[in-house]
Amino acid sequence: MKTARVAYGGAIHQAVIKDEGIRLQDGRVVEEQEVVWLPPVEPRTVFALGLNFADHAAELAFKAPEEPLVFLKGPNTFIGHNAETRRPSDVTFMHYECELAVVIGRPARNVKKEDAYDYVKGYTVANDYALRDYLENYYRPNLRVKNRDTCTVIGPWLVDATDVKDPMNLAMRTYVNGKLTQEGSTKDMIFDIPALIEYLSSFMTLNENDIILTGTPHGTVDTAIGDEVVTEIESIGKLVNTIVSDEVFSIEQPKELTVKR
Structure with a gap:
């Protein structure tokens, strides 16, 4: 469903x-x-995986991590299907990232790999933009690169876990203005879904509607104002988003209120 x-x-x-x-x-x-x-669920704690595809790590000239590289995302970043994402005027390279989003269905603590799927509510598509100008290394990519307002698109649908036969073998594609620019598969993740749930739940409790963004494959390219970006994952859905300029978001500051005495 x-x-x-x-x-x-x-x-x-x-x-x-x-x-x-x-x-x-x-x-x-x-x-x-x-x-x-x-967003098809109201996100609670959201975990994002960095460099979880070896080909994408190589694309960024980084070594693939030996354990999950995880950071958190704030709620201000999330928008839905058909929405607009702001491209800051001072950024020279802003790329999309097609990602499978795993939605947790119930509290999970110290879960073993073999039981991990019992804690998954379902799956959706995410497009987690990165402002690569600020990408420095493993340990300092997070806030200015990955926590910008409107820069994490998610949806349209939450697909029940029981309706996805093999979440670790799904085709992933991105189209920019109708042109295929990224293609991969969830089977190429370095750390698969069970491994990520086991790892995260080993030191903290995962709760319903927590979300794990599982990373993106090779093929990220710069986007421009006016681009329509479509991220698509087999059996999960097609997520549409448009890049807009700073000016769309510009708001004239209110003049200082003068009180006459």
Whole structure:
């Protein structure tokens, strides 16, 4: 089953896909373009994997890590399907990253690999942009590279774990303005989903709607203002996003209020 969270008519709805369109939880059926797409779950703690594909590590001229390279992401970064991502005017290289997002379904602590999938609620697609200008090394890529407002797109759908036969063998593709620019497979992860759940749960509790972003394969290229970027994962969905300029987000500062006496 595929479910989504959307805003329509001044309210937030759970939604499912039907032949006739998007069916809201109250029974109304609407078109995809009529709703504002939100992340399919409200993210709690979000773990992002750096360099979890050897070919991508080589692309960045880094050595593949010997244990998971994990950092956290703040809630300000997340936006939904069909949304706009801000490209700062002072950045010279900003690339997409097509990633499989694993959504945890229940509290997990000290989980063994063989039991890891029992704790997965489902999967969705993420496009986790990176501002490569600030990428220095393993230990200092995180905040300015990976925690920018609007720079982590997620959705459209949460696909139930039981509907994904083999999450470690899914094709991954990115298209920029209709041109295929990235292609890989989840089978090429250095640390697979069970290994990541075992590792993270060994020192902290994972909770429902925590999300693990599992990394991206080789093929990241610079994006420009106006680009439409589509990240797609087999059996999970197709996520659409557009790059916009700083000016779209510019807000005139309010003038200082003068109080007459």
